[in-house]
Amino acid sequence: MLKTEKSCVASDSTITTKFGVRPPSTYSMKIQSLSQLKTLFSGTDGYKSRTFSSGKYNWRLVIYPNGNEKDNGTRFISVYVELDSTALESTVLAYLTFFVYNKKENKYFTIQDTEGKQFNALRPVWGFPRVLLLDTFSDPKNGYVFDGDQCEFGVDVMVPLTNWEVVSFTQKPSNPKFYLTIEKFSKLKEHCYVSSKFLIEGRNWVIKLYPKGYNATCSTWLSLFLHLAEGEIMKTGEEIYMQCDVRILDPFGCNHVTRKLNDNISNKGRGCLELMSLAKLANAYLDKQDSLKAEIEFDVVSTTKYS
Structure with a gap:
């Protein structure tokens, strides 16, 4: 059952969205100037974070501040995780939870796919092309952009244990x-x-x-x-x-x-x-x-x- 609050457009029954306290994140990223990020990545490219580790694998958080046009994400904030698959020999199962900080609510808007995603050399990127409408996200009155031009994103990448x-x-x-x-x-x-x-x-x-x-x-x-x-x-x-x-x-x-x-x-x-x-x-x-x-x-x- 999809639960929504405010402006989320996810419609897949396997996706849940909510406001809440910050989940235990694998990686978080604070952007000091959203407007500059939009200018630098105005086309179809996304901003990639430095690599971080989860489940013995290396990942990157990818943000499309103007939406990922190639994934039908125009007019939305798009977020993804990319697996470093250069030395990958098999498929990696991971469960993804993204979050966006809302200073007005002092909570985190989270979007989670309850079904794990299979990352491999042929498909190293998974995420959500339509997280929040750009108009909603960019309006300071809504709390996602704060302290002038700052915003914060994060992701929790949970890789199930291979030894049990x-x-x-x-x-x-x-x-x-x-x-x-x-x-x-x-x-x-x-x-x-x-x-x-x-x-x-x-x-x-x-x-x-x-x-x-x-x-x-x-x-x-x-x-x-x-x-x-x-x-x-x-x-x-x-x-x-x-x-x-x-x-x-x-x-x-x-x-x-x-x-x-x-x-x-x-x-x-x-x-x-x-x-x-x-x-x-x-x-x-x-x-x-x-x-x-x-x-x-x-x-x-x-x-x-x-x-």
Whole structure:
């Protein structure tokens, strides 16, 4: 829906115009003598600002003080942005907002195209040929020309970020449980035992179990950690958020020991240094075949997509 105030002639439904406080501009330009600018650029040429940067690209603000006749802008102020495309290898998407200062209102008349424009080597210039009628703009009573013969223009060039990520959290993943059975637990001699791989939310995981504790400080405890499987590559600084329950199953009833993990998985594992004392485990949690059964159940797992 087009909203207009005072004298704007834009009629495209994708264009909005309004008076308001100054938008966060990429570049602004104050002209000390509008009449001289009109004299110097009386034909079909526009005045080009120095280059400014936005989105890692160089741009120029182009003002036609007598209107751009080639773009059907006769009798209007015409404004454009030009991309420096000399070293451009692809198309650049940008969203444009132009503004014109009105000292009488102490506000900025803005004109914005809500649809992004595709800048490339074949089309490096986009803008508006009909922003304000010259008669309206040039009359000091209207506030656009002030302090004798001054005026001010600006533009905000917003180039969307090219690097982004989308983070989602899956609750109760499909097949959220994994079971681990360690046989002849009392006779284990290795420091660490690694489970087979299991798949949760597109990632392969393993459980690392330490039957005599992770280190000397925990030598009387069973330690258990959750890791990404070997070959799973994470980007620098990437983390996976997860919630899960780690259980040591009671082989003779339902008195399972449960610990909740609520943490981020980076390149290091997460788990419990003191999951269960070895004395308690030997007393009640080994079955008749001297086997230990553990279970891990995922509640929430995050996934991240990058571009």
